[in-house]
Amino acid sequence: MRCLETYMLFYDLSVRPSKKNLLDQKDFIFDLQLFNGEKTEDPTSKRKSDARKKGQVGKSQEINSAVIILVAFVALKVLGTFIFEQISQYMVFNFSNMQDVLTIEKVMSIFLGMVVLLAKTALPIMMTILVFAVAANLYQVGLNFTTEPIMPKLEKLDPISGAKRMFSLRSLVELVKSVLKIFIVGYFLWGFLEEEIGHLPKLIYASLNESMVVVASLIFALVLKIGLVLVILAILDFLYQKWQHKKSLKMSKQEVKDEFKQQEGDPKIKGKIKQKQRAIAMQRMMQEVPKADVIITNPTHFAVALKYEQGMMAPVIVAKGQDLIAKRIKDIAREAKVVIVENKPLARALYATTEVGDVVPEELYKSVAEVLAYVYRLKKKLS
Numbered sequence: 001m002r003c004l005e006t007y008m009l010f011y012d013l014s015v016r017p018s019k020k021n022l023l024d025q026k027d028f029i030f031d032l033q034l035f036n037g038e039k040t041e042d043p044t045s046k047r048k049s050d051a052r053k054k055g056q057v058g059k060s061q062e063i064n065s066a067v068i069i070l071v072a073f074v075a076l077k078v079l080g081t082f083i084f085e086q087i088s089q090y091m092v093f094n095f096s097n098m099q100d101v102l103t104i105e106k107v108m109s110i111f112l113g114m115v116v117l118l119a120k121t122a123l124p125i126m127m128t129i130l131v132f133a134v135a136a137n138l139y140q141v142g143l144n145f146t147t148e149p150i151m152p153k154l155e156k157l158d159p160i161s162g163a164k165r166m167f168s169l170r171s172l173v174e175l176v177k178s179v180l181k182i183f184i185v186g187y188f189l190w191g192f193l194e195e196e197i198g199h200l201p202k203l204i205y206a207s208l209n210e211s212m213v214v215v216a217s218l219i220f221a222l223v224l225k226i227g228l229v230l231v232i233l234a235i236l237d238f239l240y241q242k243w244q245h246k247k248s249l250k251m252s253k254q255e256v257k258d259e260f261k262q263q264e265g266d267p268k269i270k271g272k273i274k275q276k277q278r279a280i281a282m283q284r285m286m287q288e289v290p291k292a293d294v295i296i297t298n299p300t301h302f303a304v305a306l307k308y309e310q311g312m313m314a315p316v317i318v319a320k321g322q323d324l325i326a327k328r329i330k331d332i333a334r335e336a337k338v339v340i341v342e343n344k345p346l347a348r349a350l351y352a353t354t355e356v357g358d359v360v361p362e363e364l365y366k367s368v369a370e371v372l373a374y375v376y377r378l379k380k381k382l383s
Contacts, residue, residue, distance in 0.1 A: 058245030
């Protein structure tokens with residue numbers, strides 16, 4: 001019904017038939033070309049490959065964020081004791097030697113100690129985050145190195161295009177996602193704090209180490225819950241991004257046809273190329289006719305030119321043709337004074353079983369040998 005309404009919008013009112021004629025008319029013709037521009041076809045492999053080269057892939061940044069948060073806090077959980085001990089030892093060592101006079105060598109020693117401490121504590125966590133972040137990207141899009149997204153483009157400076165991108169449907173979806181994520185994370189955060197807030201006053205009577213252990217455990221529990229929520233949201237966003245990316249690559253029927261023409265070539269051009277190739281092949285074949293030893297004919301429908309030289313295993317087909325081509329072969333043969341022999345069965349058999357450049361089949365050796373013997377005797381008499 002929607003197609004019918006759209007068609008009526010394109011219908012020229014000036015040439016529309018009268019109401020009476022329209023009621024009498026039984027057949028309605030719809031021009032489907034009007035809807036040829038609708039993107040209803042799945043993207044081709046070339047379309048996907050071109051988009052991938054440009055860096056247009058279906059990936060979710062939420063996956064990376066969730067992985068980084070979870071991995072960072074899990075690494076802190078595993079290495080927390082080791083990091084605490086290293087920092088404590090470094091601070092105890094420095095504070096115990098503060099009574100010494102500060103010199104350049106002492107400052108350099110403190111600085112190098114800080115670098116070593118940073119390498120021991122922060123570097124393992126950073127490397128773990130890096131490995132998992134790269135793995136998350138590889139899982140989503142695979143190995144795809146391209147500089148296209150970071151190349152400077154003048155159209156990015158166009159304020160109109162920027163406004164369109166800012167107020168586009170995609171931007172609205174991203175805004176809704178961000179707000180939804182804030183509300184969901186806030187809900188879990190509020191529920192967690194409401195549940196655990198009553199235990200915090202008890203820490204007043206605990207030692208520093210005990211307080212730090214309790215606070216750290218609360219933080220890790222909170223991050224674990226929020227991280228799992230973020231993972232679920234990231235998976236949903238990943239599925240949405242894949243769907244959105246596939247939808248953005250959809251093609252119209254005309255685009256599919258144009259791409260096929262680009263890959264396979266325009267049928268008209270291909271036809272002309274094949275026609276030219278056949279003409280060149282025909283010309284080469286006709287140039288070989290004067291070099292033939294004999295032309296075997298039907299006599300009117302088929303003509304096969306044979307050539308035999310000493311050292312050949314069998315005679316070679318240098319030209320063959322049917323009807324007009326056969327007539328042309330015989331005309332050239334008469335001009336070059338090549339012997340023409342009429343042998344209907346042999347001509348038909350050679351034409352049906354061989355191609356230009358082939359040797360005579362074994363089952364036709366005897367018949368061809370008889371013809372060649374006759375040709376050689378005739379040439380001997382004439383000479």
